[in-house]
Amino acid sequence: MSGILLTGVNGQLGWELQRTLAPLGQVVALTRAQLDLSQPDAIRRIVRAQRPGIIVNPAAYTAVDKAETEPELAHAINAVAPGVLAEEAQKIGALLVHYSTDYVFDGSQNAPYTEEDAPNPQSIYGKTKLAGEDAVRASGCAHVVLRTSWVYGVHGGNFVKTVLRLARERDALRIVADQFGAPTWARRLALCSAEILRQYRENPGDASRHGLFHLTAAGRTNWHGYAEEIVRLARQYDAALQDKELTIRAIATHEYPVAAKRPANSVLATDKVRKAFGLELPPWRDDLAACIEELYATEHQAL
Numbered sequence: 001m002s003g004i005l006l007t008g009v010n011g012q013l014g015w016e017l018q019r020t021l022a023p024l025g026q027v028v029a030l031t032r033a034q035l036d037l038s039q040p041d042a043i044r045r046i047v048r049a050q051r052p053g054i055i056v057n058p059a060a061y062t063a064v065d066k067a068e069t070e071p072e073l074a075h076a077i078n079a080v081a082p083g084v085l086a087e088e089a090q091k092i093g094a095l096l097v098h099y100s101t102d103y104v105f106d107g108s109q110n111a112p113y114t115e116e117d118a119p120n121p122q123s124i125y126g127k128t129k130l131a132g133e134d135a136v137r138a139s140g141c142a143h144v145v146l147r148t149s150w151v152y153g154v155h156g157g158n159f160v161k162t163v164l165r166l167a168r169e170r171d172a173l174r175i176v177a178d179q180f181g182a183p184t185w186a187r188r189l190a191l192c193s194a195e196i197l198r199q200y201r202e203n204p205g206d207a208s209r210h211g212l213f214h215l216t217a218a219g220r221t222n223w224h225g226y227a228e229e230i231v232r233l234a235r236q237y238d239a240a241l242q243d244k245e246l247t248i249r250a251i252a253t254h255e256y257p258v259a260a261k262r263p264a265n266s267v268l269a270t271d272k273v274r275k276a277f278g279l280e281l282p283p284w285r286d287d288l289a290a291c292i293e294e295l296y297a298t299e300h301q302a303l
């Protein structure tokens with residue numbers, strides 16, 4: 001296997017992938033400045049020059065609300081670019097690992113969504129990410145598309161850091177309690193991605209290990225329950241929160257208007273990835289605890 005081409009290395013997941021993929025071979029890790037995915041010619045040029053054995057694409061237009069007013073740019077990055085990466089991967093026989101989102105679903109289903117359930121995205125972000133999945137599949141390249149949800153990590157901006165900041169600044173928080181999902185640690189996604197690549201390398205022709213997979217932490221919560229757990233865990237390490245009286249009020253989606261519509265339920269079933277790769281992710285609370293401990297150990301001042 002020749003090298004690994006990694007996009008979006010300054011994102012939450014890209015940053016973790018740069019470290020977890022390193023033992024698998026030479027990683028050419030690119031920032032947005034080095035490879036702007038809104039420029040198809042630049043994508044083609046870089047893939048043709050590098051000729052990687054594997055392309056890993058965690059880069060995306062992830063500003064869910066802003067996408068409602070920038071649909072062309074979101075489409076270029078989330079839909080066109082994965083298609084171009086896939087076409088180029090197909091030409092050189094490379095594997096493409098791409099990431100997608102729980103927001104491809106409309107959220108009306110009461111049970112966790114499987115890979116067989118029909119997507120019906122309600123936002124520009126969800127629509128462009130679904131178009132990206134479709135483009136990868138249509139290219140005919142060897143691919144693994146990993147749909148995940150509610151990603152957080154030590155590197156980059158996310159809900160965990162926002163809640164910790166607001167918990168210090170305010171006496172009361174209002175958090176939506178009627179949208180359910182599974183918070184998933186970027187580190188865990190990166191470790192699982194590395195394991196998937198290890199298994200691919202052992203047996204590249206195994207068709208059961210190609211295609212679309214759901215990959216999220218186990219269990220489910222809503223944003224309010226998630227926020228309560230973040231604060232509960234942080235109180236162990238954060239002097240500013242330890243004895244602070246903080247009200248975390250549960251509110252309904254309509255009480256917090258935002259531009260993009262979110263699914264009420266976007267819990268994903270992960271049986272397929274467990275059967276194909278033996279990957280079983282821990283309960284969301286366990287990884288959240290590990291991430292918050294690390295945040296305070298390494299980045300306390302930056303929170």
Ligand SMILES: NC(=O)c1ccc[n+]([C@@H]2O[C@H](COP(=O)([O-])OP(=O)(O)OC[C@H]3O[C@@H](n4cnc5c(N)ncnc54)[C@H](OP(=O)(O)O)[C@@H]3O)[C@@H](O)[C@H]2O)c1
Pocket residue numbers: 007008009010011012013014031032033035036037038057058059060061062077099100101102129147148149150151152156157186
């Ligand atoms: N975050 C979530 O809650 C969530 C949930 C479900 C699925 N996902 C999916 O999981 C994957 C990883 O998400 P993440 O949370 O790691 O995202 P993230 O932290 O927002 O990182 C996205 C990365 O993409 C890069 N990027 C944006 N526009 C680009 C462009 N035109 N050219 C090249 N790079 C560009 C960004 O570059 P800069 O650093 O320069 O901005 C950033 O490094 C994505 O596919 C996302 O759709 C995320």
